[in-house]
Amino acid sequence: MARRRDAVVRRGLRHVGRGIVEQPGMFTLAVVASSIYGAMTVASAYVIGEITDRVLLPSFADGATTAAALSLAAAAIIGVALLKIVGILGRRLFAGIMSYRLQADYRRRVTRQYLRLPLSWHQRHPTGQLLSNANSDVEAAWFFVAPLPFAVGALVMIAITVVALFLTDPLIALVGLVVFPLVFLVNVVYSQVMSPRMQRAQQLRAEVSEIAHESFDAALVVKTLGRETAETERFGARAEELRDGLVAVGRVRGLFDPMMEALPNLGTLAVLLIGAGRVADGSTDAGSLVSIAYLFTLLALPIRAIGWVLADLPRALAGFDRVTPVLEATGETRYGPESAAPAPGGAAVGVAGVDFSFGDAARPTLRDVTFDVRAGTTVAVVGPTGSGKSTLAGLLVRLVDPADGTVLLDGVDVRRLKEGEVSGRAAFVAQGTFLFDDTVRGNVTLDPAEGSAFTDDEVWAALRVAAADEFVAALPGGLDTRVGERGATLSGGQRQRLALARAVVRRPRLLVLDDATSAVDPSVEARILDALRDSDEPATVVVIAYRQATISLADEVVWLENGQVLARGTHEQLLDEVPGYAALVRAYSQAEVPA
Amino acid sequence: MTEAPLVPADERREGAFATLRRGLRMMPEFRRGLPVTFALALLATAGRVVVPIAVQQVIDRGLAGGDPDLDVVTRLVLLCAVVVLITAVAVYLMNVRLFRTTETALAALRVRAFRHVHDLSVLHQQGERRGSLVSRVTSDVDQLSTFMQWGGVLGLISVGQLVVATVVMTVYSWQLTLLVLVCFIPLAIAVRWFAQRLATAYGVVRERVGDVLGAVAESVVGAPTVRAYGVGARTAARIDGAIDRQYRAQVDAQKVTAAVFVSGEFVAALANAAVVVVGVLLGLAGDITAGTLVAFLFLVTLFVAPVQTASEVLNEAQNAVAGFRRVLDVLDTDPDVRDPATAAPETVRELPPGPLGVRFDAVSFRYAPGAPMALDGVALTIPPRLRVAVVGETGSGKTTFAKLVTRLMDPVDGQVLLGSDAEGWVPLEEVAFSSLRSRVVMVPQDGFLFDATVADNVRYGRPGMTDEEVATAFDELELGAWVAGLEDGVRTPVGQRGESLSSGERQLVAVARAYVADPDLLVLDEATSAVDPATEQRLTRALDRLTDGRTTLTIAHRLSTAERADEVLVVDAGHVVQRGTHAELVDADGRYARLHASWRRSSTGAPATTG
Incomplete structure (x- = not known):
C-alpha cells in the first residue's frame, strides 16, 4: 500500500514534469x-x-x-x-x-x-x-x-x-x-x-x-x-x-x-x-x-x-x-512501397490461403479461403448467415489483414501497397451505411474543403446511376443540402443510395458491395452493375447478396460455408452441384404455398 | 412531435433560483436534515472571525500600551485555538452531511431521469438524439455532483462568512463597515454583467466541445468508411479545425474569468486604503482604537475572500445550474405515450385472455405537425389467430402500422383496439404497459443485443430461463445447427451491441428472444431482413408452427411471407389499398400483383429490366 502511494506521488511528479517539458x-x-x-x-x-x-x-x-x-x-x-x-x-x-x-x-x-x-x-x-x-x-x-x-x-x-x-x-x-x-x-x-x-x-x-x-x-x-x-x-x-x-x-x-x-x-x-x-x-x-x-x-x-x-x-x-x-497502441496499418502503374480496366483480385479470427476467438471466422477474381468480371459471394462473408469483403479492401495467407490486388500483396493505393483502386459499400455530417456533394466526393476532384456533372451522373438524382434534386439545397449527423435527415434507402453514388463516382477498378443494395430496387442494382461493367474498361465487382437477381448477374459464384470456400462455379453449376446453395437461393421458389 | 419540450434549457431564460426551486420541489431528499447542516454551517463561519478578534485583543490589551499582559494574551489565544478546532470539527461534520445528502439526492435524480427517458418515445424515434439523452443521466448529473463537492460547500460557507464578517465589522465600527460596503457597490452591480459575459463565453466553449465530439465520433463510428475511401486526411483536418476552435473559445473564456477575478482584488485594495485613511481619522476623533483598526483590516480580508470565491465559483455554478435545468427539463417532459397504470389508474382495463385481434378505428398518424399523414384514416379489423402480412413500398406506412399496434406511438386521430368480437375490444391506451408488453411483442429490424451471452439475450424476453431451455428454444425454431456452430453454443458472448455476430445472426437471437416471451400477438417488422433465405424459410415455418393459434403481424419486403400468410394487407401512401389472400391478390392485378411480380423476378433469377 505504502509503496503504491509513493508510486502515485512519483508518477504524479513525473506527469507534472511532462506537462512542463511540453x-x-x-x-x-x-x-x-x-x-x-x-x-x-x-x-x-x-x-x-x-x-x-x-x-x-x-x-x-x-x-x-x-x-x-x-x-x-x-x-x-x-x-x-x-x-x-x-x-x-x-x-x-x-x-x-x-x-x-x-x-x-x-x-x-x-x-x-x-x-x-x-x-x-x-x-x-x-x-x-x-x-x-x-x-x-x-x-x-x-x-x-x-x-x-x-x-x-x-x-x-x-x-x-x-x-x-x-x-x-x-x-x-x-x-x-x-x-x-x-x-x-x-x-x-x-x-x-x-x-x-x-x-x-x-x-x-x-x-x-x-x-x-x-x-x-x-x-x-x-x-x-x-x-x-x-x-x-x-x-x-x-x-x-x-x-x-x-x-x-x-x-x-x-x-x-x-x-x-x-x-x-x-x-x-x-x-x-x-x-x-x-x-x-x-x-x-x-x-x-x-x-x-x-x-x-x-x-x-x-x-x-x-x-x-x-x-x-x-x-x-x-x-x-x-x-x-x-x-x-501499435499495430497501425503498415503500408508497403509498391504503387503499381494504374492499369486500365478492372483490377485482378486474388485470395490465397486466408485465415481470419476475431480477437482471441478459438474458432476462426475464415479458414484457408482461396479464390481469384479475373479482371473485369463479377463475382458473387454467397453463403448462409454467419458464414464470414462480410469479413471476407473487409479483407479485399484491406479494412482488416488476414491472420494467415495473402490478399492480392493486381497481383500484389495488399500489405505491400503504398498508403492510398488500395482505396485509390477499390471502392467498398458496407452493409450499414455511414454518412458524414456534410453536404450531399461532400458525402459523394469526400473531398477536402477546398478543391474538388469531381465536377458537379460527375456527381450528378453518379447520383443518377444510384437512382439518387431525383430525391437529391428535390432537396431544398440540392447538392449543397447538409444531411445532418450520420445522415439523420434521410431515410435508410436514401442513405444507401448516396453511399452507392460515393462508390460509383470514383470509377473504381474494384467495387465491393456487402449486401449494400438490400434497400434499393433490383432494377437500380442492375443499373449500377451495368454502368460499371458496360464501360470500355469494365470494373471488377465482388458482390455479397442473397437476391437471385443479383447473383445471376455474376460471372462466377463463390459458395462460403462456415468460413470455408466449399464450391466455386457459375450459378447454374452450383445449383446442380451444391445442395446447400440450391436450398438457399431457391428458398423462395420452393416456398410456394399449396394453393 | 417531441421536439418542443426538449429545447435546450439555455434558451428558456429560467433564472438560477427558479431552477433551484424547481429542483428542490422534485428532490425531497435534498431537504432532509437541512436545518442541522445549516446550524453547523453557521458555527463553521462563526469560527472564522476568531482570528481578527484575537489580533484586536492582543494589540489593544498589550501592544498598544507598550506593556502586554501576557497571562491575558495566553488565555485568549488558547481560547481562540479551541474555537478554531471546534470550527474545524463543525466544518467536517457539515461537509459529510452535505455530501451524503446531495449525493443521495443526485443518485435518486439520476435514476428517476433514467426511468423517465425510457418513457419518452423520442428515445426510439430519433436515434440520433440518444447521445444527448445519455448525457442527461451522466455528465449533467456528474457536473452537479462535482460542483457540490468543490464549489457548493465553498459557496455555502462563503455566504455565511460574508454575513458574519459584516456583523462583526459593524460591531467594531459601523462607519468603516459602511465605507467597505460602498467600495463594493460597483462590484455588486457589475456582477450581473460579469455573469452574463461568463455565461456567453462558456456557452461558446460548450458548443465547441460538442463540435469536437461530433468530429471525433465520425472518426470512430465511421472508421470503416474513412479507411475504405482513404479519407483520413480529410477527417483529421476536420477534427483539427474543431479542436482549434475549442481552444480559442477556452482562451477567450479564460480572459473573461481573469478579468472578473482581478476586479474583486482591485476593489479589495481600494477598501483597504480607504479603511486605513478613514480609520486613522476616526481614531483621531476617538471613535476607534488602534487594535480595532488593525482587526478591521483582517476582517476586510475575510469579507473579500467570499467575493473572490464567488467569482471563482460563479461560472461553475452556472454550468451546474444549466445541467440541472437540462435534467429537470427531461423530468418535466410528459411522456407522449402514457402508461395508464400510472397516468390514470381508474381507467385501466384488462385485455381479454387468449389470442388477440387488432382493430383500427379510423386511425391517422403523422410524425410531426404539418407533415403528411403516414397513416390516413385506416379502419380495419384483424380477427385473432390470423397470420397477416403487411406489404408495401418503403415509406408506405408499414412500420407506422406496427408501431401503433404495439403502442410505441399513439394515433393522432382514431383509436387502436385489441381483443376479439367474442371477448370484446379494449382501447390500447387503457391497457397497463405491464399487461400490454407481456401480451404483445414486436421484433424490430435492428434487434439490439446486450453485451452478454446469446442465452442472456434470449432470457431478456423471459427472465429465469436456464441455458438449456434457451438451447431448446433455438432447437424448436430450427436454429439448433446455427447455435451448434457458435464457439460456445448459447454461452457464446455476443460482444458490444452484439457486434461479434453478423447482422443476420443478431436478428436470429432477437427473434428467439421474442419467441420465448410467448406473446399472444407477435409483430415482426423486417425482423429477418438480413438472414439468408434458406434459414429464414426454416425459421418462419417453425414460427408459424409454434405460434399456431396466436396472431402474427409480419412486415416484410421479401414477399415469401405474404405468400404464406392467411391474409395480406397492402399499404400505400398511408392507406390500406388491398386486402385478401395471396392468391386472390395475385389474380386481382392490382398493386400487390405488381409488387409480387417484381419481387419474384429479383429473387428467382430473372434479371430485372434495366432503366
Missing part, C-alpha cells in the same frame, strides 16, 4: 507572473505592518497625523495591489493557455491514433470509451495544469516568507517552520488517501455511463418487452455504488478542507502568543507582529493551490492512464 514557454511566463503575485502578497502584508508601525500606532499615540503619511499609506496599498493584479492576470492567462494547449495537443494525438489504428483495434474498443478518451480523459489529464503555476508561485511565496520571518524574529520564524511543512504533509497524505477513491469513483462513473448508453440504445427492445423497470434497477444499482463512492471521496475532502483552514489560523494564533512575549521583552515591534499575522492569513489561499494540484493529480493520472494505451 509547454516550457507558457509555464515560465505563468510562473514569473505567479511569483510576482506571491512577492506582492508578502509585500502587502509588510505594507500593512509598516503602516501599523509608522502611521497607525504613532497617530493613535500622538493624536495627530499628516495628509502626506495617509496618502502615502493609501498609495502603497493600491500600488502593491496593482502589481499583484498584473501577476494574477498573467498567471491565469498563461496557465490557462498552457492547460488548453496541452489538451488540444493531446486531443490531436489521440484522434490521429484513431485514424491510424486498424479496424480490429476499433472493434475491441467501445465507441463511448474512445469518445471519452479524446474528451474527458484528456481534460482530466491536463486540468491540474491551471493551478500549477499558482502552486509554484505559492512555493516562492513560502520561501520569501520564511526568509523574511528569520530576518524579523527567529523565534516567530519557528512557527512558520512548523506550520508550512505540516501543511505540505497534510496535502501529500491527502492526495495519497484520495487517489484510490477518486479512481474508483471515475471507474464507476464510466460504468454508469456505459449502462445508460447501452440501455438507451436498446430502447426499442426494452420497451417492446416491457423491461423498463428491470433496466432501471440495473442502472440504479450502479448509480448507488457510484453514490457510495462519491460519498467516500467527499468524506476525505470534508476532512481535508477544515484541516487546511485550521492550520494557518493556528499558526496566526501561535504567532500572536509568541509575538506578544517578544514585543514585551523588546525583541521585536508590534508592526512586525501584525505583518506576520496578516501574512499567515493571506497565505492560506495560495498554500491551498498546492493542495489543488496535489488533489487533482490522482484524477490527472487516472485520465492519463486511460489515454496512454491509445497513444501507445
